Amino acid sequence: MEKSYSHKEIEKNWYKIWVENDLFKADNKSKTTPFSMVLPPPNITGSLHMGHALTFTIPDIINRRKMMQDFNTLWLPGVDHAGIATQMVVEKHLKKEKGLAKEDLGREKFIQFVWDWKKKSEKQIIKQIDKLGLSLDWTRMKFTLDDDMKKTVIRVFVQLYKEGKIYQGTYMVNRCPSCKTVLSDLEVDHREIHGKLTYIKYPLKGKKDDFVVVATTRPETMLGDTAVAVNPEDERYKNIIGQELILPLTNRVIKIIADKRVDKEFGTGAVKITPAHDPNDYDIALKHNLKSVRVIDHNARMTGPIKKKFIGLDRFECREKIINDLKKLGLIEKEEDYVHNVGHCHRCETMVEPDISKQWFLKTSEIAKPAIEVVEKNNVVFIPNKWEKVFFNWMYNIKDWCISRQLWWGHRIPAYYCLECGQIMVEEERPPKCSNCNSTEISQDVDVLDTWFSSALWPFSTLGWNVNSGDFKTYYPTSIMATGFDIIFFWVARMIMMGVHFTGEVPFREVLINGLIRDEKGQKMSKTKNNAVDPLDVIDKFGSDALRFTLAIQAVPGMDISFSMNRIKGYKAFANKIWNASRYVIMNLKGDENFNVDFKKISDTDKWILNFLNNITEKVNDLMDNYRINEAADQIYHFFWHEYCDWYLEFAKNDIDNIDTRKVLKFTLFRLLQLLHPFMPFITEEIYQKIKINEDFLIQTKFPSFNSEMFFIDEYKDIELLKKIIMETRKTRTENRIDPNKKIDIYLKSESEKEREIVSNLLRYFNFLTKSISTEIKNDFSNLPKGFRGVCLNWEILLPFSNNSDRVKELKRLKKEVDKAENQIKKLGEKLSNKEFVTKAPELIVIDFKKNLQVLIDKREKIQKTISDLS
RNA sequence: GGGCGGUUAGCUCAGCUGGUAGAGCAUCGGUUUUACACGCCGGUGGCCAGAGGUUCAAGUCCUCUACCGCCCA
Secondary structure, X not given: OOOOOOHHHHHOOHHXXXXXXXXXXXXXXXXXXXXXXXXXXXXXXXXXXXXXXXXHHHHHHHHHHHHHOOOEEEEEOEEEOOHHHHHHHHHHHHHHHHOOOHHHHOHHHHHHHHHHHHHHHHHHHHHHHHOOOOOOOHHHOEEOOOHHHHHHHHHHHHHHHXXXXXXXXXXXXXXXXXXXXXEOHHHXXXXXXXXXXXXXXXXXXXXXXXXXXXXXXXHHHHXXXXXXXXXXXXXXXXXXXXXXEEOOOOOOEEEEEEOOOOOOOOOOOEEEEOOOOOHHHHHHHHHHOOOOOOOEOOOOEEOOOOOHHHOXXXXXXXHHHXXXXXXXOOOEEEEEEEEEEEEEEOOOOOEOEEEEEEEEEEOOHHHHHHHHHHHHOOOOEEEOOXXXXXXXXXXXXXXXXXXXXXXXXXOEOOEEEEOOOOOEEEOOOOXXXXXXXXXXXXXXXXXXXXXXXXXXXXHHHOOOHHHOOHHHHHHOOEEEEEEEHHHHHHHHHHHHHHHHHHHOOOOEEEEEEEOOEEOOOOOEOOOOOOOOOOHHHHHHHHOHHHHHHHHHHHOOOOOOEEOOHHHHHHHHHHHHHHHHHHHHHHHHOOOOOOOOOOOOOOOHHHXXXXXXXXXXXXXXXXXXXXXXXXXXXHHHHHHHHHHHHHHHHHHHOOOOOOHHHHHHHHHHHHHHHHHHOOOOHHHHHHHHHHHOOOOOOHHHOOOOOOOHHXXXXXXXXXXXXHHHHHHHHHHHHHXXXXXXXXXXXXXXXXXXXXXXXXXXXXXXXHHHHHOEEEEEEEOOOOOOOXXXXXXXXXXXXXXXXXXXXXXXXXXXXXXXXHHHHHHHHHHHHHHHHXXXXXXXXXXXXXXXXXXXXXXXXXXXXXXXHHHHHHO
């Protein structure tokens, strides 16, 4: 084995070998219990970030263990076409490369261009994912725009249309002027803006010097005003309701109307009504039968029946001009600083523009109900549970979903229009002629579907629901969906709705929600803040195993993770420790060791480690079954380093010539590699190859579980006692500055004959670990040389002085010790003299306290006796 | 305005159904002993945000307060 651990060397080749050996390939005809997941498909535009690393590593740990437990596993990978994101990126790319806009190419050529680009980009992200070593079945990889995915999307759309759940309608929706498409409510982020509230005077018709003052954050929309509204209860305006105003900068006459939705406290209490460009105004206008005047176009430029000089101006440019013009006319009363919430595009952060247009919608009320029910009945379980509330809250208030997008890259909407009679036909295949007038002049809707529409079908579309495939029959419903809380609405809720509606079954039984990765200071990682840590850099520096372990041990379900370089450094050191411990074991093997350990022949220390390992194995299984991956990782970490390495390997150095101990060494290492494998697949595989007996790869071995043959409680307790005496001896040595390399004589004392016998049988370990030349076990310390004392349980330790100044030092220290013991005795005594505690607490607890008290009292006495001996 | 988290060692964080507080890094002292200095041995460091309550017993359960963060409207 190489002398030093090199993550780069180890992590270089294994993934390829695993994949080539079909280790992750599912077999839908297997008879064992299915366990399946689908990967949240990353965007083809994307590159791997820490969020991915976390959301992918956790299910990989789960999946690898399930594989080792002989489940019939499938973990299906895929990538997402990510409509808006991809189109934007490729458009930029096209501009840069060829100086062309997508319109220059035309729709078909542009889409071809995107496909070419997709092939490269997809390879890139898959290459990055490979570095994490995920146990994905690449033979089943899907892309959201694959032909079979397309077929499913179309079938679903048509069915929903025929059920009346998809409809076309003209409503006010959010439009992003930069992405040039409408958005769903979810794709709009509300952000606080420090803006201005402008008070504009609208003159009353026929009364030049009489005004109604309205306050607005968007003066440019005044050109589209068709009324001014006041609250009917507002005394200030009661007498002018119904009167007419002259809209400045236009010659239009508008009315003053009353509506109780107007907030008397806002501004002057009188508000301008712009039905075409504000959702509230739109509602009010509907009720009052107001005209709608459109003055802003799809690109957020001014348009409509307005003065020529405004036409074509950007909305913000126009705002300045309007304010200037009004100032000149003396129609601006004042401007105030004002903080308000404004919608921004989720994708590009541009301020969205409310806009009336004809779009496709999915009616959600009916399909939401069964989706709520399956969660209520725990057919779908959120982990941690608190996210259910978030889910319910959104589902109870769900609004119809605007699913059409003015993009080219995506699933084309299967709606066809007759150019002759205007008939709308929604069909899976393009109809050859109009169903109404038989015309053959037919064109397809130019819009595509919201990317999340196809995502919502992902768990069943990828498994082949459309053709009722073997995979679908075996692996659906899937077992777990692991994802981030930020897409519970976007994705999880919609998958549940669609899954239940179309398959009659839940898409997954459990939803594992993980937290956000933050930087060391707890700040959100983002490109703009420049605090994002690239997982590939981390893997390069510390290794995939170290990164995976770091994420796992910190992944408290549902909690954010502060990513700290210092921490990963620590787990890289752990990998190094694993490497070296294994190296030691392997170096000492003689080749005649197998895993058939004869439990009758092995030593007490062997039994101790087997018993301990057995306990840890049980705990790890239990924790992992409950998704407490972080605690499982912690258990293994501690056991490997601080029990197996610190103690067992040291114990075993004394018995290395014994074949039975060597067998245990090899066997325990094997078990530990198995436990660790889901967390650190690379290093464990590398080492396994050097000690393997049967299975070719570690993942093919059976994950350990509790074994009643490895239950050695007496030996376990004996060795724990020995450890404590050794620790106390070491402490006494260092505290008294006895040269650590000096071999010395040691005396031990206990009044218990049984314990004396136990320890005397283990003396070779004691001598080795405390650097003792010879150790004598006594039941009495009189007639021995004076020395430093240590007390541990009912044992005493004596290390002879080398000179008189040692004696003085020791006396001083012992007095301190007495004080310490005194304090603890007082504390416990108080507790035990409390009648309520003694009568009400469980007996075992009370006995425990009493035992501890006795131990302390003994300790105090012993020290006091020593003091009088030394004085 | 409604809801949800967080506040534990110098820093970043664990701590399940209540039973004398843990990890990584940092720090201090010792140590180059043939698995490992990415190490070994030993130590320092916490009225678990504050107040009240339930209980024999509270970091853990309940109530309130403060500060920090997130989601929804």
